[in-house]
Amino acid sequence: MAVETFDSTKEFLEELLKKVADGRIQLPDFQRGWVWSQEGIASLLASISQGYPVGTLMFLRAGGETRFRQRPVEGIHTVSKDAESLILDGQQRMTSLFQAITLNAPVQTHDERGRKVAGWFYLDIEAAVNPEIDRELAVKFLPEDKIDRNPRRKTTLDCSTPEKEYEAKLFPLNQILDSSDWAEGFREHYDYAKPVRELWKQFSTDVVKRFERYQLPLIELGKETPREAVCQVFEKVNTGGEALTVFELLTATFAADEFELRPDWEQRRNTWLNDSRYRVLEHVKDTDFLQVVTLLATQERNHVWLAGGGDRDRAPRVGCRRAEMLRLSLEDYRGWADKAVGALLTTAEFLYDQCVYDTRFLPYGTQILPLAAIFATLGEEAETPSAREKISRWFWCGILGEMYGGSTESRFARDLPDVVAWVRGKHSVPRTVEEAQFSAGRLETLRTRNSAAYKGIYALLLKRDISDWRTGANIKADTYFDHVIDIHHLFPQKWCEDQGIPRDRYDGIVNKTPLSARTNRSIGGRAPSSYLGRIQEENRISTEQMDSYVERHLIDPEHLRTDDFETFYEARAALLTDLVAEAMGKPVTPSED
Numbered sequence: 001m002a003v004e005t006f007d008s009t010k011e012f013l014e015e016l017l018k019k020v021a022d023g024r025i026q027l028p029d030f031q032r033g034w035v036w037s038q039e040g041i042a043s044l045l046a047s048i049s050q051g052y053p054v055g056t057l058m059f060l061r062a063g064g065e066t067r068f069r070q071r072p073v074e075g076i077h078t079v080s081k082d083a084e085s086l087i088l089d090g091q092q093r094m095t096s097l098f099q100a101i102t103l104n105a106p107v108q109t110h111d112e113r114g115r116k117v118a119g120w121f122y123l124d125i126e127a128a129v130n131p132e133i134d135r136e137l138a139v140k141f142l143p144e145d146k147i148d149r150n151p152r153r154k155t156t157l158d159c160s161t162p163e164k165e166y167e168a169k170l171f172p173l174n175q176i177l178d179s180s181d182w183a184e185g186f187r188e189h190y191d192y193a194k195p196v197r198e199l200w201k202q203f204s205t206d207v208v209k210r211f212e213r214y215q216l217p218l219i220e221l222g223k224e225t226p227r228e229a230v231c232q233v234f235e236k237v238n239t240g241g242e243a244l245t246v247f248e249l250l251t252a253t254f255a256a257d258e259f260e261l262r263p264d265w266e267q268r269r270n271t272w273l274n275d276s277r278y279r280v281l282e283h284v285k286d287t288d289f290l291q292v293v294t295l296l297a298t299q300e301r302n303h304v305w306l307a308g309g310g311d312r313d314r315a316p317r318v319g320c321r322r323a324e325m326l327r328l329s330l331e332d333y334r335g336w337a338d339k340a341v342g343a344l345l346t347t348a349e350f351l352y353d354q355c356v357y358d359t360r361f362l363p364y365g366t367q368i369l370p371l372a373a374i375f376a377t378l379g380e381e382a383e384t385p386s387a388r389e390k391i392s393r394w395f396w397c398g399i400l401g402e403m404y405g406g407s408t409e410s411r412f413a414r415d416l417p418d419v420v421a422w423v424r425g426k427h428s429v430p431r432t433v434e435e436a437q438f439s440a441g442r443l444e445t446l447r448t449r450n451s452a453a454y455k456g457i458y459a460l461l462l463k464r465d466i467s468d469w470r471t472g473a474n475i476k477a478d479t480y481f482d483h484v485i486d487i488h489h490l491f492p493q494k495w496c497e498d499q500g501i502p503r504d505r506y507d508g509i510v511n512k513t514p515l516s517a518r519t520n521r522s523i524g525g526r527a528p529s530s531y532l533g534r535i536q537e538e539n540r541i542s543t544e545q546m547d548s549y550v551e552r553h554l555i556d557p558e559h560l561r562t563d564d565f566e567t568f569y570e571a572r573a574a575l576l577t578d579l580v581a582e583a584m585g586k587p588v589t590p591s592e593d
Contacts, residue, residue, distance in 0.1 A: 007219070007220045007222075008217070008218070008219050009217075009220075010215040010217055010218060011215060011216060011218050012213070012214070012215050013048070013097065013214040013215065013216055014177050014211075014212065014214075016057075016094070016216060017097060017098055017101070017102045017177070019084070019085075020072075020073050020076070020094060020098050021076065021102060022079060022080045022081045023076070023079025023080060023081045023082065023083060024081050024083060024085065025059070025073070025083065025084070025085050025086075025087060026062075026070040026071060026072055026073070026083040026085075026086060026087070027070065027071050027072070027086060027087050027091060028068035028069070028086045028087075028088070028252055029068055029069040029070065029071055029251070029252035029255055030068065030234075030249050030252035031091050033074065034073075034074040034092060034095040034096075035092065036092045036095070036096050036109065037109060037110050037111065038107075038110065038111050038112075038119075038141050039111070039112055040092075040096070041096045041099075041100055041107065041121065042121065042136055042139040042141065043136055044093060044096055045097075045100060045101075045121060045123075045139055046135040046138070046139050048097075048210065048211060048214050049123065049128065049135060049206075049207045049210055049211065050210065051210045051214065053217075054093060054216070055090070055217075056089075056090075056216075056217040056218065056219060057087070057089060057090035057093070057094070057216055057217065057218045057219070058087075058088045058089035058090065058218075058220075058233070059085040059086060059087055059088060059090075059219070059220040059221070060085065060088055060220070060221045060223070060225065060230055061084070061085060061220055061221065061222055061223040062082075062083045062084055062085060062086055062223065063223045064222070064223030064224055064225065065224075066223075066225060066226060066227040066253075067253065067256035067257075068086065068252040068253055068255070068256055069252050069253075069255030069256045070083045070086060070256075073091075073094060073095050073098055074095050074099070075098060075099050075103045075105065075108075076098075076103075085220060088221070088230070088233060088234045089234070090216075100121045100174070101121075101173050101174055101177060101211070102174070102177070103174070106118040106119055106120060106144045107119060107120065107121065117141075117143075118143070118144050119141050119142050119143045119144055119146075120141070120142050120146055120159075120172060120173075120174065121139060121140070121141055121172075121174075122139070122140040122141075122142060122159065122165075122171060122173060123138055123139060123140070123170070123171045123173060123207065124137075124138045124139075124140060124169065124171075125170070125171050125199060125200070125203045126199065128171075128203060128206065128207050129199065129202045129203050129206050129207075142157065142159055145160060146158070146159040146160045147159070147160055157170075159172075162182070162185055165182075166185060166186045166189035166190070167189070169199075171186075171203070176207075176208060176211045176212075177211060177212065179204070179208050183200055183204070187200060227253065227326050227327065228322075228323045228326040228327065231249050231326055245286070245287055246287055246290060246322055246325045246326060247261070247262075247265075247286040247290060249326060250290065250325070250326070250328060250333075253330075254333070257330050259330055261333075262286075264337070265286050265289060268289070268337065268341050269284070269286075269289075271341055271345070272344065272348065277349075277352070278344075278345060278348040279358050279359070280348050280351050280352070280356060280357060280358055280359060280362055281344055281345075281347075281368070282358075282359050283359050283365055284344065284365075284368065287325075288365075288368070288369055289340060289344075290320075290325050290328065291320040291325065291369050291409075291412070292320075292340040292343065292344070292369050292372045292373055292376070293328065293332065293333055293336045293337055293340050294319070294320040294324055294325045294328050294332075295319070295320045295369070295370070295373040295412060295413075295416055296336040296339065296340065296373055296376055296377070297328060297332040297333075297335070297336055298316060298317065298319055298320070298324055299318045299373070299377065299416060299417070301316040302315050302316050302318050317413065318413050318416060318417055319409060319412070319413040320369070320409055320412055320413070321409045339376045340372060340373075340376060342376070343372040343373065343374075343375040343376035344368070344372045346372070346375040346382075347368055347371045347372045350371065350375070350388075350391070350395075351368075354395065354459055354463065355460075355462035355463045355476075356455075360449070361449065361455045362455070363399040363452035363455045363459070364398065364399060364404040364405075366404050366408045367395070367398050367399070367404050369412060370411070370412045370415045370416050371391075373412070373416045374391065374415075374416060374419050374420060374423075377416070377420050378420060378423060381423065381424065382423065386423075387423045390419070390422055390423050391419065391423065393433060393584065393585045394415070394419050394422075394430055394432060394433050396456065396460075396583035396584055397432055397433045397436035397584050397585075397586075398415075398432050398436065399452050399453065399456040400436065400438045400452075400453050400457075400580050400583060400584055401432070401436025401437055401438060401584070402451075402452055403432050403435070403436055404452070405452065411432065414430075414431055415430060415431075415432055418430035418431055418432070433584075433585070433586075436584060436586075437589050438453070438580050438581075438584060438589065439588070439589040439591060440573070440577050440588050440589065440590055441591035443508065443509060443510055443573050443576060443577065444504070444505075444508060444510075444591075445508070446508055446509040447504070447508050447509070449487075456583075457509050457576060457579070457580065458487050458509075458514060460580070460583055461513060461514055461554070461579075462514055464552060464553075464554070464579075465552065466513075466514065466552045466553050467548075467549045467552055468485075468515060468516045468519055469515060469519050469532075469535055469546065469549050469550065470516065470519040470522060470535055470538075470539055471516070471519075471539070472541070472545070472549060475514055475516075484516060484517040485514050485515065485516055485517075486514070486515070486520075487509075487512045487513065487515075488512060488513065488514075488515045488519075488520040489506070489507075489511055489512055489523075490511050490512065490513055490555065490560065490568075491506060491511055491528060491563075491565050491568070492524065492526065492531075493506065493507070493525070494525030495525055495526065495527050495528075496511075496565070499565070501565060506565070509576070510572050510573045510576060511569065513555070514553075519535070522534060522535050522538070523535075527563050528560035528561065528563055529560065529561050529563050532546060532550075532557070532560055532561060554572055554576060554579065555568070555572055556568065556571055556572075
């Protein structure tokens, strides 16, 4: 990824603007729009009029293997020549200068309040040659009709004709690189009076000549520079703006081959957005999708290398880090995108089977990506009971071991080949399964759905075919959505506080279970012994039937009927620990207590 070829030089502003005008200098399509304000442009013009430095430009030589769709600088609709260079750093400056001093049209910009304005930049000749006046104060901006008006719409300054410009001694900056005709008209307007000739002479020396002779430092990267280096350099020099995503960069790259990535992605995303069965995929982003495609493409390159007898230590890496995503070719994308979509739908169905129905209770959104890559790789092999058991175990180890909470790309790269090989019986237990641990003491600290393990235990309870206490209905997918199921306290908060039970004790997952909103309203702040009787009476449920509903939630109903919080807590914690151990396929680490 080294940038081994670049040139450092200087080029006259006038020549650079000519190249911008005819298209020899253009923008890569990943550059965002021109955003400089009227005040920012005025400051830039003032600096150049004094010969002050305004920073270095950075270009990429066009014509190499790293191709991006190109577009002209804003304000240019057609170009006569092919791009020789693409602007990586300096877009705002070059566009501002082109619009202000080369384009014979009003500058479309905005004021300091963000309101859109259009107009022309002028220099007050007398103010510009006065060393006591700040040069920025000499720069004037007039509306499109070149007439300035006060709030009562009364004209305060009119430069709508050259004669009126001469009279106001305001020089139009779009004439600065070819000022001879305007200068002659200015002198003639005043009958070549000596004071006017001297004024223009000084203005020409102090201002005009500086624009004509102004040179900008320029660094140009060679056309051999690889794509990931171009993108990294671009983001290093554009620290003031919002970072570009890999998706935006690849959109510009693929567009050079006449392929529109964004519409393609949006069409694919609609596959699951328009189907409520796949709502768990709602937050899958464009870059997430590219990561799945990249995992599959890099895995194929790795397999081809090894199948050809290549050295394993030098085999292409399986992964989906930023650099690997930026190396994704259009051929890679086209080859794997359909399989990635199908695998994501299979992933949603798998999550549904695990009782993870929506994004609100999805433990790790990131785990969807390697899961999809695993299903894409295995295809029908993933449908056997043995395969599903292994994939489920890996899934729950990732969640309950909280393995996907930090940097995830390296884990993606390990889990994909590990799980695939494990399912095919060619490898030992995946490292995520081997490394995952759950301490019994962790139950004490699981209090909100910010924790993956908290949401995991919630889903595991749903998998037990538990019933809602008020209706006896099975809390599965349909009931889950129709009855607004959520996780609620068993010993209510108010009752616990009245009994002096600490919040960090009663507010954890041990004292919670999935119930409908209506059942939770029936519980209110009452003691369990009270609300169980009330629910039974209101819904004509026998004690035996109610006890069976409660037991399915891994709760001894006697502990609720006697309001015995401590006995309940210890017993349920032990049962939840067993539930976790069963899902992970390994013992839970004993609590340090």
